[in-house]
Amino acid sequence: MKMNVFETVSSILMIVCCTFGIFFAFVFIIIVMFHRRCHTLTIFLVLNSTIAGLIANLTCISQAIYQLLDVGNDRLCNIRGLLLQIGTGVLYHTLCVQAFYRLFVTVYSTQQYLQTTRFIILMVLIQWIFSASFGLPIFFTNRITYQSGSRICQVSLEDTIGFVYFSLVIFFLPLIIIIIIYFQIVQYMKRTPFSTTYRSNTLISQNRRQSELRLIRRILTLVIILFILGFPYSLFYLLIQSHIMSPWPYMARISYLFITFGQSASMLINLITTDDVRKSLIDIIRKCASKQTQVQRVNV
Numbered sequence: 001m002k003m004n005v006f007e008t009v010s011s012i013l014m015i016v017c018c019t020f021g022i023f024f025a026f027v028f029i030i031i032v033m034f035h036r037r038c039h040t041l042t043i044f045l046v047l048n049s050t051i052a053g054l055i056a057n058l059t060c061i062s063q064a065i066y067q068l069l070d071v072g073n074d075r076l077c078n079i080r081g082l083l084l085q086i087g088t089g090v091l092y093h094t095l096c097v098q099a100f101y102r103l104f105v106t107v108y109s110t111q112q113y114l115q116t117t118r119f120i121i122l123m124v125l126i127q128w129i130f131s132a133s134f135g136l137p138i139f140f141t142n143r144i145t146y147q148s149g150s151r152i153c154q155v156s157l158e159d160t161i162g163f164v165y166f167s168l169v170i171f172f173l174p175l176i177i178i179i180i181i182y183f184q185i186v187q188y189m190k191r192t193p194f195s196t197t198y199r200s201n202t203l204i205s206q207n208r209r210q211s212e213l214r215l216i217r218r219i220l221t222l223v224i225i226l227f228i229l230g231f232p233y234s235l236f237y238l239l240i241q242s243h244i245m246s247p248w249p250y251m252a253r254i255s256y257l258f259i260t261f262g263q264s265a266s267m268l269i270n271l272i273t274t275d276d277v278r279k280s281l282i283d284i285i286r287k288c289a290s291k292q293t294q295v296q297r298v299n300v
Contacts, residue, residue: 006250007067007151007250007253008068010250010253010254010257011064011065011067011068012064012068013257013260014060014061014063014064014256014257014260015061015064015065015068017057017060017260017261017263017264018057018058018060018061018064018260018263018264019061020264020267020268021053021054021056021057021260021263021264021265021266021267021268022054022057022058022061022267024264024267024268024270024271025050025051025053025054025057025267025270026054027271027281028046028047028050028267028270028271028274028277029047029050029051029054031277031280031281031284032047032277035276035277035280037276037280038276038277038280040276041101041115041117041120042101043274043276043277044120045094045097045098045101045120045124046098046270046274046277048094048097048098048124048127049091049094049095049098049266049270050267050270051094052087052090052091052093052094052131053091053263053266053267053270054267055087055090056087056088056090056091056263057087057260057263057264057267058087059080059083059084059086059087060084060087060256060259060260060263062080063080063084063152063256064260066080066151067151067152070151073146073148073153077146077153078139078142078144078145078146078153080153081144081152081153081154081155082135082136082138082139082144084152084154084256085135085138085144085154085155085166085170086131086132086134086135088170088259088263089131089134089135089166089169089170090128090131090132091263091266092170092171092174092175092223093127093130093131093174094124094127094131095174095178095219095222095223096127096174096177096178097123097124097127098219099177099178099181099182099216099219099220100123100181101115101120101123102181102185102216102219103181103184103185106185106188106189106216107184107185107188134169135166137165138155138162138165138166143155143156143159143161143162144162147252150250150251150252150253151253152252152253152256154252157251157252167234171227171234174223175223175224175227178219178220178223179220181216182216182217182220185216218269218273221269222266222269222270225262225265225266225269228262231258232254232255232258
């Protein structure tokens with residue numbers, strides 16, 4: 001069965017969005033690798049999210065390519081469906097690790113071991129083990145099946161257990177955890193006002209707290225954007241379970257189009273909101289522009 005115009009256009013849009021996401025992720029990774037001022041724990045955790053976003057965009061672009069090729073239900077279809085869910089989930093899980101680090105630095109600042117490089121690396125390793133394995137129970141119980149209408153292997157919207165499990169682990173639990181952490185940090189700042197004994201120390205503490213609050217707000221904003229763009233998937237499920245509408249072949253395709261856009265946008269947000277990385281990128285652009293200007297002057 002040949003793809004119609006909507007299927008073709010949606011797959012091409014997914015490829016375009018993922019291509020931009022992959023580009024932004026590679027730019028971020030290269031800047032962090034070659035600029036020493038970016039070698040901090042905070043940026044390491046953002047790099048962790050960027051690598052997760054890169055994986056998410058790669059899984060989505062491969063799925064879109066397979067849709068265009070109209071491979072159908074081949075031997076690797078279930079594995080691609082599993083990787084698609086893992087790629088989406090790992091991005092949210094890395095944002096949780098970022099939020100926990102901000103909690104340790106702000107609220108539990110006296111517990112120095114929580115802020116050590118060794119402890120943070122351990123957290124990241126645990127997060128990746130969980131992210132890589134949370135989909136296996138669904139995979140081994142054969143709940144990931146080929147959906148001919150959307151030309152994709154995934155958990156059916158009519159499969160309540162599989163859908164609720166993935167929704168909780170991928171979307172809702174990370175969002176709830178980050179919101180709770182955000183409010184803990186805000187409440188802590190309200191309970192511990194600045195001392196007016198030493199003005200210089202007060203200014204330093206105030207700037208640091210504002211910086212921490214800004215970072216956790218960025219994480220929360222990023223998660224909310226990803227959640228909103230992933231919401232159509234949950235909405236379609238609720239409509240089907242409430243018998244308001246019957247399953248529509250393009251539901252999954254529309255849902256993943258939104259998710260793909262969110263994953264791509266998250267890579268751009270990481271690039272432009274991480275201060276040291278953004279400054280390094282601006283320096284590179286200015287150097288390239290100045291070199292081009294010098295070459296033009298020489299040619300003239």
